[in-house]
Amino acid sequence: xxxxSFRFTVLHADSQGRARRSAFATPHGIVDMPAFMPxxxxxxxxxxxxxxxxxxxxxxxxxxxxxxAFRPGEDVVAAxxxxxxxxxxxxxxxxxxxxxxxxxxxxxxxxTEDHAVFRSHIDGREVAISPERAVAIQExxxxxxxxxLDHVVALPNEPGLVREAAERSVRWAxxxxxxxxxxxxxxxxxxxxxxxxxxxxxxxxxxxxxxxDGYAVGGLSVGEPPADMYRTLDATVPALPADRxxxxxxxxxxxxxxxxxxxxxxxxxxVMPTRNGRNALAFTGEGPLRLRNLxxxxxxxxxxxxxxxxxxxxxxxxxRHLFLAREMLGPILLSLHNVTYYQxxxxxxxxxxxxxxxxxxxxxxxxxxxAAAAEPR
Amino acid sequence: xxxxSFRFTVLHADSQGRARRSAFATPHGIVDMPAFMPxxxxxxxxxxxxxxxxxxxxxxxxxxxxxxAFRPGEDVVAAxxxxxxxxxxxxxxxxxxxxxxxxxxxxxxxxTEDHAVFRSHIDGREVAISPERAVAIQExxxxxxxxxLDHVVALPNEPGLVREAAERSVRWAxxxxxxxxxxxxxxxxxxxxxxxxxxxxxxxxxxxxxxxDGYAVGGLSVGEPPADMYRTLDATVPALPADRxxxxxxxxxxxxxxxxxxxxxxxxxxVMPTRNGRNALAFTGEGPLRLRNLxxxxxxxxxxxxxxxxxxxxxxxxxRHLFLAREMLGPILLSLHNVTYYQxxxxxxxxxxxxxxxxxxxxxxxxxxxAAAAEPR
Numbered sequence: 001x002x003x004x005s006f007r008f009t010v011l012h013a014d015s016q017g018r019a020r021r022s023a024f025a026t027p028h029g030i031v032d033m034p035a036f037m038p039x040x041x042x043x044x045x046x047x048x049x050x051x052x053x054x055x056x057x058x059x060x061x062x063x064x065x066x067x068x069a070f071r072p073g074e075d076v077v078a079a080x081x082x083x084x085x086x087x088x089x090x091x092x093x094x095x096x097x098x099x100x101x102x103x104x105x106x107x108x109x110x111x112t113e114d115h116a117v118f119r120s121h122i123d124g125r126e127v128a129i130s131p132e133r134a135v136a137i138q139e140x141x142x143x144x145x146x147x148x149l150d151h152v153v154a155l156p157n158e159p160g161l162v163r164e165a166a167e168r169s170v171r172w173a174x175x176x177x178x179x180x181x182x183x184x185x186x187x188x189x190x191x192x193x194x195x196x197x198x199x200x201x202x203x204x205x206x207x208x209x210x211x212x213d214g215y216a217v218g219g220l221s222v223g224e225p226p227a228d229m230y231r232t233l234d235a236t237v238p239a240l241p242a243d244r245x246x247x248x249x250x251x252x253x254x255x256x257x258x259x260x261x262x263x264x265x266x267x268x269x270x271v272m273p274t275r276n277g278r279n280a281l282a283f284t285g286e287g288p289l290r291l292r293n294l295x296x297x298x299x300x301x302x303x304x305x306x307x308x309x310x311x312x313x314x315x316x317x318x319x320r321h322l323f324l325a326r327e328m329l330g331p332i333l334l335s336l337h338n339v340t341y342y343q344x345x346x347x348x349x350x351x352x353x354x355x356x357x358x359x360x361x362x363x364x365x366x367x368x369x370x371a372a373a374a375e376p377r
Numbered sequence: 378x379x380x381x382s383f384r385f386t387v388l389h390a391d392s393q394g395r396a397r398r399s400a401f402a403t404p405h406g407i408v409d410m411p412a413f414m415p416x417x418x419x420x421x422x423x424x425x426x427x428x429x430x431x432x433x434x435x436x437x438x439x440x441x442x443x444x445x446a447f448r449p450g451e452d453v454v455a456a457x458x459x460x461x462x463x464x465x466x467x468x469x470x471x472x473x474x475x476x477x478x479x480x481x482x483x484x485x486x487x488x489t490e491d492h493a494v495f496r497s498h499i500d501g502r503e504v505a506i507s508p509e510r511a512v513a514i515q516e517x518x519x520x521x522x523x524x525x526l527d528h529v530v531a532l533p534n535e536p537g538l539v540r541e542a543a544e545r546s547v548r549w550a551x552x553x554x555x556x557x558x559x560x561x562x563x564x565x566x567x568x569x570x571x572x573x574x575x576x577x578x579x580x581x582x583x584x585x586x587x588x589x590d591g592y593a594v595g596g597l598s599v600g601e602p603p604a605d606m607y608r609t610l611d612a613t614v615p616a617l618p619a620d621r622x623x624x625x626x627x628x629x630x631x632x633x634x635x636x637x638x639x640x641x642x643x644x645x646x647x648v649m650p651t652r653n654g655r656n657a658l659a660f661t662g663e664g665p666l667r668l669r670n671l672x673x674x675x676x677x678x679x680x681x682x683x684x685x686x687x688x689x690x691x692x693x694x695x696x697r698h699l700f701l702a703r704e705m706l707g708p709i710l711l712s713l714h715n716v717t718y719y720q721x722x723x724x725x726x727x728x729x730x731x732x733x734x735x736x737x738x739x740x741x742x743x744x745x746x747x748a749a750a751a752e753p754r
Contacts, residue, residue: 315458327421
């Protein structure tokens with residue numbers, strides 16, 4: 001591995017697919033993979049304190065360098081001791097670079113070969129972020145894993161634009177790598193290329209030559225059908241080195257996680273457990289529960305029997321009441337439950353991998369969600 | 378005491394005032410008094426889970442029968458096992474009756490001798506709450522302490538109206554007492570009478586004859602100057618029986634608590650620690666901190682050295698960032714800090730009382746807040 005402060009170890013490779021059980025050692029601890037990172041865009045998983053987050057089984061979190069650079073500023077974070085101390089999270093942190101914001105804030109963004117220019121969503125001032133600057137921001141923040149700046153485009157899109165963005169992402173990855181200085185920070189590349197299998201493969205091969213510490217698949221889960229995403233993973237993952245972690249950015253639904261693990265992905269992040277939790281949707285082994293539903297009015301059961309999360313010390317009736325009464329505690333508790341659900345799902349997947357029964361686990365788990373969904377609820 | 382499931386014991390009476398260190402035994406545990414109850418109007422202290430609430434040092438909480446009767450309905454609460462199980466709080470709970478809403482929701486309320494009629498703030502339907510119905514609701518909820526329905530009016534007000542409301546409150550208290558059936562629920566009376574010392578004394582004497590389990594001073598902290606409140610306590614408390622807990626409703630600022638303890642009050646509730654916490658104001662031994670202030674931008678210190686609360690595991694800089702970024706975690710953490718601050722203040726007051734140095738404690742604590750406020754901050 002390029003950076004000796006990190007070590008990625010494949011503990012078991014699945015006999016029926018590309019899935020693997022692995023461990024990623026970082027300066028702030030070991031991450032058991034496949035792993036899910038809750039999203040702490042602005043330095044907090046929304047509604048969840050760092051200590052409660054630890055209780056969900058989370059080992060690593062994602063924060064966003066773009067957002068933190070705008071507010072409070074990476075210099076402020078550095079002045080009070082870096083991102084770990086700032087957030088009160090002593091485990092590994094991965095920071096995204098701002099590439100995703102080129103897509104999500106497209107109407108506020110201009111791209112040149114040198115850099116992206118963002119018009120601040122806070123005060124309107126324009127800020128240029130180059131590949132070098134993206135690395136410098138993340139070095140100031142002091143995350144364990146930095147992401148190169150990439151050029152993310154919407155899908156579907158004009159083939160020429162998708163190609164141009166993928167080629168630029170490769171050039172920017174090289175510039176980011178050449179700018180990186182911190183020995184205690186890993187740098188991951190990001191494969192772009194839309195739904196074009198050949199372009200994805202080319203991009204993966206180009207990035208592999210840069211000998212980065214890990215590789216992400218980016219630019220997916222931007223509205224395309226799941227089947228397109230799975231097909232793109234089938235084309236991309238084999239072109240990535242087996243001895244580096246593989247990270248699927250911004251994904252996704254529970255079934256997406258299992259399908260992507262099957263296709264060789266080791267790491268995920270997604271706002272879904274927290275965002276859906278804030279909107280009264282709880283993930284369970286029998287599929288999602290929509291807590292506002294009248295049928296939960298007098299339901300004394302927890303969301304899920306056996307779940308150790310703080311929400312499951314309460315009844316569904318109470319959780320429903322909190323949402324109808326617009327009490328903050330509803331979003332707080334359902335966010336905790338959903339993150340716990342994702343972490344328990346990944347822990348069960350790791351266990352199944354260690355016992356070489358992941359294929360069956362994946363089928364049965366997905367069938368459990370689907371069977372319940374087919375019943376009248 | 379009228380109800381044998383409860384026991385109020387004065388452990389020490391202050392030699393320099395009416396303050397006392399006492400203990401109130403309820404079916405759900407003992408409350409060390411003087412005590413502060415955080416407010417869980419709709420069955421949750423806003424943003425704070427029951428387990429975290431226990432960590433603040435809280436022994437007893439207040440919920441609101443009026444609000445819970447409208448949503449989710451006291452029958453729903455009863456159906457899932459009563460208010461303790463509903464909230465996930467196994468300590469004592471006091472419920473207010475709805476009398477305060479006659480004042481706070483005055484434009485939605487009509488009063489007759491028989492009952493108050495409320496037009497629902499949720500769906501506009503009209504609901505009559507009589508003194509008997511107020512007790513029945515609280516018996517369905519299953520709180521440890523129920524409050525009689527009282528008639529609260531704004532201050533200042535026409536003397537005739539203040540007198541009429543106080544007299545009605547006495548008649549309603551008798552009807553509430555005669556309706557009460559639960560052996561495991563105490564019933565407290567509420568002294569009304571505005572700022573009229575003679576009327577307060579009359580009301581206290583009338584209620585004392587009803588042999589209730591405790592006595593509240595109500596209708597204060599509705600906008601009158603603190604000196605008027607203290608004067609009213611000086612007139613009222615001596616007319617209440619020494620062997621029952623005395624509860625000052627809806628109060629208040631830290632200095633109000635110490636002044637009222639000095640005047641013989643044993644129990645308080647107030648939204649101030651949580652409401653101010655949601656608005657980025659933190660209580661400390663050196664007076665309040667307004668976290669949005671620029672001077673905290675790079676302040677690596679906790680809100681208060683030695684405070685064991687979850688907020689004080691973070692820097693002021695981080696807490697400020699959470700508020701500027703409009704993150705839920707800001708209100709959550711400051712609510713926890715402020716409730717912890719109030720509980721530590723009351724614990725220190727109890728300790729000072731036990732050591733018969735409450736007078737000095739009160740002076741020095743208030744001086745600490747004032748001295749810091751006089752300095753440039």
